[in-house]
Amino acid sequence: MKKGKSILEYCANCDEELEMPIVQRDPSNPHLIWVRCPKCNETKPVDIEQVKSELHEESEIETDEPVSVGIDETLEDEEEPEEEDLDELIAPTPPPEKKSTKKKPAKKKTGKAGKEKEPAEEQVFKINPDKARDYHPWESYQPGETVRHPKWNDYGVVLRVRRSGGGRNLIEVRFEKSGEKKLLSNQPSPAS
CATH class of the missing domain: 2.30.30 (SH3 type barrels.)
Known part of the structure; x- marks a missing residue:
C-alpha cells in the first residue's frame, strides 16, 4: 500500500472527523477500502462510492461542479501519488470545530483502611x-x-x-x- 494516501473520515470511538490513512483495499470489492484512525488505531471499512457521492453533493451545493475524490479505482495502479493527488484525498472543507467535552478524571475510591483500590487485573490466559x-x-x-x-x-x-x-x-x-x-x-x- 502506498504511504501518504488518506481521507477525512469520522471515527465513532474518538467522536470526531480525522484524516485517516488508507491501510488496505479489499480485492473482492474494489469500492471498499480500510482506513485506520490515527488516535485510537481502530480500523474500519469505507465505501469509496459513498464518499464520492457525498463529496459530489457537497460540491454541487457549493460550486455546481463535479469533484474527484482522488482514490484510485483499480488495484493495479500503484504509482507514487503526486502532491496534488494527496490534496484531493482530503475533503474540501474542514469539519466545524466542536467544543471540547473533556471529562474530569474520576476520583479514586478508597477502602476501609484509606488505601486506594487497585484496578481489576486482566485475566491471564495461558497458551495451550x-x-x-x-x-x-x-x-x-x-x-x-x-x-x-x-x-x-x-x-x-x-x-x-x-x-x-x-x-x-x-x-x-x-x-x-x-x-x-x-x-x-x-x-x-x-x-x-
Whole structure:
C-alpha cells in the first residue's frame, strides 16, 4: 500500500472527523477500502462510492461542479501519488470545530483502611498448543481459547472479544511470536 494516501473520515470511538490513512483495499470489492484512525488505531471499512457521492453533493451545493475524490479505482495502479493527488484525498472543507467535552478524571475510591483500590487485573490466559484450533475469520472464539494462525504458524490465546467501530466482530489475541493482534471473527464464510 502506498504511504501518504488518506481521507477525512469520522471515527465513532474518538467522536470526531480525522484524516485517516488508507491501510488496505479489499480485492473482492474494489469500492471498499480500510482506513485506520490515527488516535485510537481502530480500523474500519469505507465505501469509496459513498464518499464520492457525498463529496459530489457537497460540491454541487457549493460550486455546481463535479469533484474527484482522488482514490484510485483499480488495484493495479500503484504509482507514487503526486502532491496534488494527496490534496484531493482530503475533503474540501474542514469539519466545524466542536467544543471540547473533556471529562474530569474520576476520583479514586478508597477502602476501609484509606488505601486506594487497585484496578481489576486482566485475566491471564495461558497458551495451550495441544488444545489449539486453526484461526479462521468466519469462526467464533471465546476469551481463553488457544488458536493457531495458519499463515504465521504462531500460537496465541484470545484475550477479548469485541465489536469494532465499523461494526465488525474482533478478537484480540496474544501470540507467542507476533505479540498482541486484532483479528476478525464471526464473519460470513467464503463462497466454496
